[in-house]
Amino acid sequence: MEIIKSVTQFNFVRMMKPAVSISIAFILLGIASIAWHGGLNFGIDFAGGTLVQVKFNQQTTADRIRNALKPIGIEDSIIQPIGTNEVMIRVAKSSGAFAGFSEKIQDALGTYYGKGTFEIRRIEMVGPKVGRDLTKKAILAIVFSWIGILIYVGVRFEFRYALGGIIALVHDVLVTVGAMSLMNKEFDLNIVAALLSIIGFSINDTIVIFDRIRENTRKNIKMPLNDIINLSVNQTLSRTILTSFTVFMVLIALFFFGGAVIHGFVFAMLVGTVAGVYSTVFIASPIVLAFERIMPSKTKRK
């Protein structure tokens, strides 16, 4: 039986242990960051509140804006500058009193700055009920997509592969969430969309390698799993890097030109894409290997 000469011959299997340690370290760092911040930086989609995006005709400072908002008692809102002369004012109050805040903000700004000197670009108001609903739905969506993919991969390959795939996906989500917390980025609906996309892409990569492992297992009856995995990863390496690279390139374009509204989304996607490749190469396969030691494969040497 010939062993196909591959273009690259990295010993990935040997790199797995240190790689997994790095992953665990990063995830722990992320968890520590979340604990230190006292939870995730939830946007109004989950925490409730009002958000008003205002574009001023002239330059102004956050302090002046706070002064303008003092009469309605929300000078402690979060004021985030975006773009030129544009800010996002976020009021965290989510009790019954939040109703009508967007109008109050408009009136207060109008009184302070004069009418016609600013433009309201966007208003978002999420009441506590809807906030809770969305939180629940978001968690369910992520968990169910994990389960759905677990089932599909389990059926198409074997359970151990499904497990490897899922753990890689969980790894990706944890790493991304951790990175968001470290950079203190806002966690809103778009981020959940990003997480689900990352789940979709990462499993994409993982399946390509699993597919190759399965094929090589069938072709090379005597080869130990260690070597098969190495072979498979090396064979698919160029494809893995290429696809991730094109997606990454496209995300960079979005990062710089996509605008403020989806900025958080793009950041999460960037982190997630990198994590996805990493997990595909270094996490999914060790799991398969580990299971091999515990429970030898059944599909093996047919």
Place this chain on the structure above:
Amino acid sequence: MIKNIKIRTAIVILICVAASVYLMPSLTSELPDVWKKYLPTARIPLGLDLQGGTHLVLEVVTDKAVESTVERLANNLKETMMDNRVRFRQLERNKGNAIILELPDSPSREAFEKIIKNHFPDLEVASSEIAEGKDKITLKLNAKRTAEVKKLAVEQSLETIRNRVDQFGISEPEIIPQGEDRIVVQLPGIKDTARAKNLIGRTALLEFKLLDEEHSLDDALRGNIPEGDVVVYGFNIDPETGRRTSVPYLLKDKTLLTGEYLESAKVQISDRFGEPNIGIKFNAQGAQDFERITGENVKKRLAIVLDGTVHSAPVIQERISGGNAQITGRFTMEEARDLAIVLRAGALPAPVNILEERTVGPSLGQDSIDQGMWTSIIAGILVFIFMVIYYRLSGFVADFALALNLFFLLATMAAFRATLTLPGIAGIVLTIGMAVDANVLIFERTREELRMGKTPRAAIEAGYEKAFLTILDSNVTTLIAALFLFGFGTGPVKGFAVTLTIGILVSMFTAIFVTRIIFDYFIWNRKIATISI
């Protein structure tokens, strides 16, 4: 060789033509009349975040509808009991939407039960305590009727809001129920959201009540409200300073007439001060009642109460027949116009709360579209160049497939009227990056086969064949994730899931079917010896 190249090419060209037809309306604003008659004219619908507009989620407080029903039944029960001379004490509605009463002895209890059975089938006894020989009974509305009342309240609210939005003059509004007690309202292109929210959210309950001029208002304000009366506030606007002050009125609680009996309401300008007021006209029944009420109460004051605030309390000069009246008060033209709209559309059966609002101004919408377009172009160019550098001529083939992808993607969205949102544009950009994946898989596989020494013909065949299952598996799993994204997401995020899904499906098609045609053409018809890959 599976199929004739000519047939396959014909299929692709046919699809391209169909795609152009569907996409054309989105590209030009002027379609020839012939087109409009036979061919699709729908543009790709833009989400609110791209065209500007408001998205509201309203909650109908159905408990209040139940409360009104129970209140009405309590009053009816009281009258029926009195008519039948059944003795009782303290019949009233408590805070839990139940009716409580006391029956002094068992013959009363029997008569009471008979009345409930015959006249009030919707009420059921929730509990009864016997203390000191007296029966304390709690009545509740039965579960079935409660559910009915709630459902009806939501349906009526839906209808009323539709009427109001209609009169507001917005093109293509969307008003749909959500869950048990929520209503989603989408108003594209709206400019004055505050006014719209006001119009939609106000209950607009119009009531006519008599003033109680026999008892002292001050006494009542101190807490001694006479039986059957209620204190309601109105307001006065100082004509010079423009400041509003609250003015209390002591009214008889019984509502003589409501807005339900209105036939029409329109804005009028009063001759004297040029101030707008609302001219209302009652329907036949209302006109009759109005005539009777005014006839019986000449020289007394009648308060016009709107949503719990007294707007005016004029003196009834004489019996008014014909059913015409005026609601005056210090309205601006806009307030008067909006009030006329809500009176015409009818009152909401229960109050609504705004649970969620997302408004995007038109300027931001346009900016988002521009940004999206530029990003797509830049991303496209980057990927295009990269593919050519890495895969040389085969890269061109992949790029051609990519262009076709985008074309088909947009056409499919137009054909299925899928809404394009800002995250949707991000999805299109992502598709650009991902779509090449299928091609990459095939090309890499082909390169491997070539390295193993196969002929170009065999290498291509092997490449496509072996890559196919991988492409299928990996894309199906991505689609699973996209599916959950679609199920979970709200408007803009749903748009992302849609473009992603369509993008993946289309890319599978072009990568496997279309590019193969090109390769096959060169290999079989042109019989080239090597492929540039």
